[in-house]
Amino acid sequence: MKKQYLVEFLNAFDFPDKAKVSIKNTYAMLVACGKAQALFDCVEDYGANRCTYNDGIERIRALAKETDIHEYALILLYLIYAADVLKQRYISRGFDESVWFDSVSDLKYKALDCEGLFGVWGTKDASWHRGFFEMEKFGIGKLQFHPTEFGAKYEKNSIKLQKDSPVLYVHVPRTGGKLDYEGVQRSYKMATEFFKKHFPEKYADRPVAFVFHSWMLFEKHGQMMNPSSNFMRFCNDFDVFSRGEYPDYKNVWRVFYRYYEGDISVMPTDTSLQRAYIDIIKNNEKTGWGWGVYVPDLTVGNQ
Numbered sequence: 001m002k003k004q005y006l007v008e009f010l011n012a013f014d015f016p017d018k019a020k021v022s023i024k025n026t027y028a029m030l031v032a033c034g035k036a037q038a039l040f041d042c043v044e045d046y047g048a049n050r051c052t053y054n055d056g057i058e059r060i061r062a063l064a065k066e067t068d069i070h071e072y073a074l075i076l077l078y079l080i081y082a083a084d085v086l087k088q089r090y091i092s093r094g095f096d097e098s099v100w101f102d103s104v105s106d107l108k109y110k111a112l113d114c115e116g117l118f119g120v121w122g123t124k125d126a127s128w129h130r131g132f133f134e135m136e137k138f139g140i141g142k143l144q145f146h147p148t149e150f151g152a153k154y155e156k157n158s159i160k161l162q163k164d165s166p167v168l169y170v171h172v173p174r175t176g177g178k179l180d181y182e183g184v185q186r187s188y189k190m191a192t193e194f195f196k197k198h199f200p201e202k203y204a205d206r207p208v209a210f211v212f213h214s215w216m217l218f219e220k221h222g223q224m225m226n227p228s229s230n231f232m233r234f235c236n237d238f239d240v241f242s243r244g245e246y247p248d249y250k251n252v253w254r255v256f257y258r259y260y261e262g263d264i265s266v267m268p269t270d271t272s273l274q275r276a277y278i279d280i281i282k283n284n285e286k287t288g289w290g291w292g293v294y295v296p297d298l299t300v301g302n303q
Contacts, residue, residue, distance in 0.1 A: 002040065002081075003027065009080055013101075013108050022121035023080070026073045033067050039078055047085040053133050056082070057126045072114055072122030079107055079129060086133055093135070099194065102139030103132045109173040116257040137171070140194060141187035142179065144171040147195060147202065150211060154241055154293055159209065161293065166202035167209045168195060172216065172234075174257075181233045188296050207297040212238050215251050217290025219243055224276040231273075238292025245286040252277055252287065 006027055010020045030036045042059045045051040051059070060078045064071040083104045090100040110123040123129065131137035137146045146169040154161040161167065168191060172179065188210060195203040216231070217240055225232050249260045255277050256267050264282060269275050280287060 002036070005084070006077075006080065009083070013105060015108055015111070019108075019111055019115070019121045022073070023077060026069060026077050026121075029069055030067065030074070030077070035063060035067050038063055039074075040081065042078065043081045043085065046082055047088075053130050057130075070120050070122060072118065072120045072124050074122070075126050076107065076111055076114075076122040079123065079126075079133070082133065083107070086135075089135065093198070095198065096194075099138055099140055102141060103137070103144075105139060105175075106132060106144065106173055109175055112176065113174060113257070117253065117259060138191075138194070139173070140191045142172075142175070142183045143187040143191070144173055145169070145191050145195070145210075146171065147199060150209070152242070152291070156239060156241075156293075159207075159293070159295055161209060165209070166206075167211045167293075170210050170212045172214070174254075179230045179234055181230055184230075184234055185296070188294075192296070207295050210238075210294045210296070211292070212294070213289065213291045215246075215254055215287065215289050217243075217292055218288045219290065220280075220288075221273075224273060237294045237296075238290070239294065240290040240292040242291040243288060245288040249281060249287065252281070 003024075006024065010023060015023070027036070030039060039060065042051070042056050042063075046053065046056045056078065057075060060075050061071055063069075064074045067074075086104065087097070087100050090097065106129065107123065110125045110128070111121055114120055114122050114124050118124065131146060132139070137144055139145075147166065148169060149163065150161045150165045150167045151163055152161070153163060191210075192203075192208045195208065216235055217238060219240075221235065222232065227233075227236070253259050255273055258267070260267060260281065264278060267274070267278060267281075269278060277287070
């Protein structure tokens with residue numbers, strides 16, 4: 001049953017074939033060394049609220065050291081099984097199963113990142129996943145949303161946000177698919193409906209403000225990319241009220257899907273954005289970020 005669940009999960013979430021083989025091998029290694037039950041006991045304790053998300057992750061890290069299985073691979077395996085616990089919690093809260101599916105899909109997206117960066121089908125982002133497993137972040141369609149306070153001050157036209165104003169911070173997962181504009185707008189609409197229904201005390205009686213703090217809002221992207229591209233149409237919806245620069249090139253992995261370690265010749269040049277970032281690095285220029293607000297109900301943004 002345990003192995004069958006794993007097979008069905010990997011198929012349902014359309015993991016790449018190489019990932020399926022690797023994750024099944026992680027499971028087989030755990031069984032072979034007689035430690036599989038330790039992982040399932042941890043899942044059971046998490047489901048019964050006998051351990052927190054963070055406690056469970058620490059137990060799995062200890063298990064990785066004990067078994068000599070890569071920590072990232074073992075954490076992914078654990079979270080795949082813990083996702084069934086999360087599903088039951090979604091159902092008990094009355095959340096639509098599609099939101100659970102979109103949220104848990106992040107395990108695949110982070111596995112793709114982990115394989116690209118480290119050559120391991122696993123996840124390096126245990127702390128990031130906590131938000132989904134504690135129902136503090138939600139995947140809805142193309143995007144992910146974190147309901148929280150704004151943390152700044154913003155006023156434009158009829159929009160006025162204070163530091164404690166409830167907003168939805170937006171995250172863009174690397175899905176491997178297109179960030180099509182129509183799909184993005186559907187995500188905003190579905191998110192608005194979801195949070196107004198399930199968190200009415202914060203969102204029911206006001207226009208929902210979406211907030212984006214990201215490298216994607218780097219000002220020079222407007223010079224690098226076609227304004228009609230999906231990337232720029234998404235970014236241009238946000239009214240950017242704050243900008244900054246990164247002190248180094250650590251964040252360019254989001255463009256190249258690999259870390260820059262000083263040798264520019266090994267960096268991929270498959271996309272126009274990658275080629276533009278190559279020029280930035282060659283010229284020793286800064287990269288940066290932006291912080292913006294978008295309120296679809298009031299059509300505030302740059303378009």
